[in-house]
Amino acid sequence: MSNAILVLFAHPALQRSRVQRALAKAVRDLEGVTFHDLYEAYPDFDVDVAREQALLAAHDVVVLQHPLYWYAAPPLVKQWFDLVLEHGWAYGARGTALVGKRFLCAVSAGGDEAAYCAEGENRFSLRQLLAPVEQTARLCGMEFLDPFVVYGTHALGEDEIEAAAAAYAARLGALRGAER
Amino acid sequence: MQTGFFFQALVYLCAAVVAVPIARRLGLGSVLGYLLAGAAIGPFALGLVGREGADVLHFAEVGVVMMLFLIGLELEAVRLWALRGALLGLGGIQVVATSLAIGVTALALGAEWRVALVAGLVLALSSTAIALQSLREKGLARTDAGERAFAVLLFQDLAVIPMLVLLPLLGAHAAGAGGAAHGATAIDALPAWGRALATLAAVAAIVLAGRFVVPPLFRAVARSGVREAFTAAALLLVVAIVLLMQSVGLSPALGTFLGGVVLASSEFRHELEGDIEPFKGLLLGLFFLSVGASIDFGVVAANGASVAALVVGLVAVKAAVLLALGRAARLSAEQNLLFAAALAQGGEFAFVLFSLAAQGGVLAPEEADLLVATVALSMAATPLLLLGWERAVRPRFGARRAAREPDAIDREGPVILAGFGAFGSIVGRFLLANGVETVVLDADSDHVALMRGFGIRAYYGDASREELLRAAGAERARLLIVATGSLETMRKVIHTAKHDFPKLRVAARARSRVEAYELLDAGADAIYRASLDTALRSGADALRALGFPAYHAHRAAQRFRRHDEASWRELAAVRRDERVFQSRARESLQLLERLLREERDVPDPVDDNAWDAASLRAERARRDATDC
Numbered sequence: 001m002s003n004a005i006l007v008l009f010a011h012p013a014l015q016r017s018r019v020q021r022a023l024a025k026a027v028r029d030l031e032g033v034t035f036h037d038l039y040e041a042y043p044d045f046d047v048d049v050a051r052e053q054a055l056l057a058a059h060d061v062v063v064l065q066h067p068l069y070w071y072a073a074p075p076l077v078k079q080w081f082d083l084v085l086e087h088g089w090a091y092g093a094r095g096t097a098l099v100g101k102r103f104l105c106a107v108s109a110g111g112d113e114a115a116y117c118a119e120g121e122n123r124f125s126l127r128q129l130l131a132p133v134e135q136t137a138r139l140c141g142m143e144f145l146d147p148f149v150v151y152g153t154h155a156l157g158e159d160e161i162e163a164a165a166a167a168y169a170a171r172l173g174a175l176r177g178a179e180r
Numbered sequence: 181m182q183t184g185f186f187f188q189a190l191v192y193l194c195a196a197v198v199a200v201p202i203a204r205r206l207g208l209g210s211v212l213g214y215l216l217a218g219a220a221i222g223p224f225a226l227g228l229v230g231r232e233g234a235d236v237l238h239f240a241e242v243g244v245v246m247m248l249f250l251i252g253l254e255l256e257a258v259r260l261w262a263l264r265g266a267l268l269g270l271g272g273i274q275v276v277a278t279s280l281a282i283g284v285t286a287l288a289l290g291a292e293w294r295v296a297l298v299a300g301l302v303l304a305l306s307s308t309a310i311a312l313q314s315l316r317e318k319g320l321a322r323t324d325a326g327e328r329a330f331a332v333l334l335f336q337d338l339a340v341i342p343m344l345v346l347l348p349l350l351g352a353h354a355a356g357a358g359g360a361a362h363g364a365t366a367i368d369a370l371p372a373w374g375r376a377l378a379t380l381a382a383v384a385a386i387v388l389a390g391r392f393v394v395p396p397l398f399r400a401v402a403r404s405g406v407r408e409a410f411t412a413a414a415l416l417l418v419v420a421i422v423l424l425m426q427s428v429g430l431s432p433a434l435g436t437f438l439g440g441v442v443l444a445s446s447e448f449r450h451e452l453e454g455d456i457e458p459f460k461g462l463l464l465g466l467f468f469l470s471v472g473a474s475i476d477f478g479v480v481a482a483n484g485a486s487v488a489a490l491v492v493g494l495v496a497v498k499a500a501v502l503l504a505l506g507r508a509a510r511l512s513a514e515q516n517l518l519f520a521a522a523l524a525q526g527g528e529f530a531f532v533l534f535s536l537a538a539q540g541g542v543l544a545p546e547e548a549d550l551l552v553a554t555v556a557l558s559m560a561a562t563p564l565l566l567l568g569w570e571r572a573v574r575p576r577f578g579a580r581r582a583a584r585e586p587d588a589i590d591r592e593g594p595v596i597l598a599g600f601g602a603f604g605s606i607v608g609r610f611l612l613a614n615g616v617e618t619v620v621l622d623a624d625s626d627h628v629a630l631m632r633g634f635g636i637r638a639y640y641g642d643a644s645r646e647e648l649l650r651a652a653g654a655e656r657a658r659l660l661i662v663a664t665g666s667l668e669t670m671r672k673v674i675h676t677a678k679h680d681f682p683k684l685r686v687a688a689r690a691r692s693r694v695e696a697y698e699l700l701d702a703g704a705d706a707i708y709r710a711s712l713d714t715a716l717r718s719g720a721d722a723l724r725a726l727g728f729p730a731y732h733a734h735r736a737a738q739r740f741r742r743h744d745e746a747s748w749r750e751l752a753a754v755r756r757d758e759r760v761f762q763s764r765a766r767e768s769l770q771l772l773e774r775l776l777r778e779e780r781d782v783p784d785p786v787d788d789n790a791w792d793a794a795s796l797r798a799e800r801a802r803r804d805a806t807d808c
């Protein structure tokens with residue numbers, strides 16, 4: 001009764017990444033986790049809709065892992081949403097393929113946690129900024145879980161990054177066993 | 181009188197050379213010029229050609245036969261199908277209504293029922309040669325009226341086939357009664373139904389041979405690669421059909437017409453058209469000349485009043501039916517008058533059909549003569565009617581110009597692809613897969629046959645010929661993609677296209693940098709270097725194999741391509757000055773050297789600041805340091 005987890009990973013320049021690379025490394029070989037690197041699969045943005053839908057259908061938990069760029073996901077994620085979540089499949093009267101699955105955002109942000117609130121520099125909480133994604137998951141009948149966030153990446157040292165990666169792996173491990 | 185071939189030829193050519201320019205200068209159009217010249221040199225005026233009473237048309241049989249072959253070639257099945265509505269609606273009603281009107285009038289005037297029937301059917305036909313030639317010459321072929329007229333003429337051409345089969349059945353006389361023109365032939369010994377059957381059999385033979393025997397033969401000739409051999413084969417075909425038809429006592433015109441119809445759907449259509457096109461104008465001229473010469477002024481003079489009445493009556497009845505039809509088809513008044521003027525004459529088939537009817541004893545020889553003279557005069561009236569339309573009708577309808585916008589969906593296909601080799605076949609398959617109508621021209625007849633097997637519109641021929649490009653629809657096509665075998669042919673194709681169809685956009689594939697320069701100089705609007713994308717793709721894959729992220733490799737390849745295209749364009753200008761005394765191989769080497777030198781100095785073509793957070797981190801570190 002363990003849950004199958006699909007990690008949709010999006011980073012356009014992995015060779016420059018510190019945080020996301022560590023997060024990815026921590027979960028990519030976990031049992032029950034399918035790690036799917038979108039920029040590696042679709043460098044030309046030509047998303048294979050059938051393949052993506054089959055992957056989604058075969059998993060119980062969908063994790064969207066990416067760095068926060070301009071308060072949102074890198075553009076391939078948007079392309080992926082637009083193409084894969086088809087009416088009549090993901091939503092609409094007969095679109096029930098995703099109903100009952102769980103959806104987790106795993107995000108890293110350069111800004112500190114303190115900056116992500118009404119009084120802070122960024123004026124909105126990260127949860128608020130993720131509202132479009134949250135609503136997308138809801139519309140498809142998925143449960144939107146409390147996001148996993150690594151804040152303040154610019155100031156993180158190696159140890160802190162490792163700690164964040166371990167926390168991320170633990171979070172996925174918990175999801176794997178967790179009942180709805 | 182001199183009757184030698186060269187003398188005859190001299191007379192015809194002189195007549196054409198003198199009369200046609202004069203007629204055009206006077207605004208009468210070349211058709212009327214030919215007709216008048218023909219009448220002047222004919223047996224009934226100067227008497228330079230043909231003896232009185234002899235069949236002048238006989239000399240011009242080549243002209244008629246060739247013209248009908250060409251008309252047949254235009255009747256491509258696809259095109260007929262596209263026009264089926266107009267064909268059946270306009271054409272069908274025109275033929276039936278006009279036949280009825282003329283037949284009933286003839287009956288009322290006391291003609292025998294068979295005479296009335298034959299006259300009605302045959303006179304319902306109009307002259308494709310005269311109508312189309314005049315409309316094209318005046319630039320009116322693509323008007324509403326012009327296109328309707330084309331549909332009607334097509335239907336009439338098809339209606340000739342059953343008429344030719346049915347005519348012998350009406351024969352009043354027993355076997356052997358006719359055959360005056362061609363002497364006794366095998367077919368004259370048959371009873372009427374036998375002759376109808378024989379006609380059907382000949383039609384079937386031509387259709388079957390055209391479908392199954394001729395294409396393989398043409399393919400074999402085409403493989404030899406000698407263009408003259410192909411032209412010879414085309415002429416041979418026409419001559420063979422003529423002899424075959426004559427030997428069984430049938431109309432050669434019908435035979436070649438059918439031959440044309442059958443070959444219209446074959447891959448050789450455009451090449452045949454291209455081969456015969458240069459002769460076409462002359463042959464048509466010869467035909468018009470002989471129509472003029474055949475007007476029997478003896479008959480006309482003897483029956484002045486009745487000939488005049490017949491001509492006026494014929495034109496009036498035909499015009500009345502056409503006007504009614506045009507109204508029903510919602511033509512504007514101006515276009516409707518043009519439609520009627522263009523088609524209100526007897527057709528060239530009348531000569532064939534009336535002589536057939538005379539041979540079969542349906543018509544008395546004098547009746548046939550009278551009718552033939554009527555038809556010839558009605559043909560001569562057409563250019564005058566059109567002139568009248570131009571002078572009197574059109575000006576009243578203001579400047580609303582005739583030529584309308586070309587159709588959004590082109591019959592002729594918006595893309596012409598020259599060369600279906602390694603490169604062309606990919607482009608072609610891609611376009612076809614995307615539902616783009618593509619006309620393929622290829623110099624390999626096996627290739628062409630294969631493609632046709634899959635329903636691709638492919639034609640055999642040399643794409644650098646203006647006629648072939650025209651026949652493939654270059655005037656209306658939006659794009660020509662050149663991907664033929666040798667650089668020389670590609671240059672010729674581009675040159676022809678740019679010269680004769682300046683509006684056509686030309687894209688060319690180049691197999692090397694130097695070739696790309698040559699094609700650019702030849703005038704191509706866009707150049708596609710064949711190995712560029714593939715080479716960069718394999719380069720990108722090499723990066724991936726070494727562990728570069730896919731997206732990085734992808735962007736690196738794209739960036740490199742942009743750089744390469746830019747430097748290629750830059751060098752194009754420089755090259756023109758330096759090139760003069762160089763060989764291609766030497767030039768290629770120099771280009772490469774120059775590129776390598778430039779690229780050595782670019783450390784990492786993709787290493788920009790994309791998604792780099794390093795400076796952000798540094799700034800943050802500075803801030804933290806000052807905060808403490």
Ligand SMILES: Cc1cc2nc3c(=O)[nH]c(=O)nc-3n(C[C@H](O)[C@H](O)[C@H](O)COP(=O)(O)O)c2cc1C
Nearest residue numbers: 017018019020067069070071108109110111791793
């Ligand atoms: C183009 C770009 C836009 C960014 N926009 C934001 C942003 O809007 N908010 C934020 O907190 N951090 C932003 N950052 C910082 C990244 O989120 C941070 O560098 C990343 O999460 C670190 O992960 P990595 O080391 O795996 O690249 C941005 C970085 C880049 C390169």
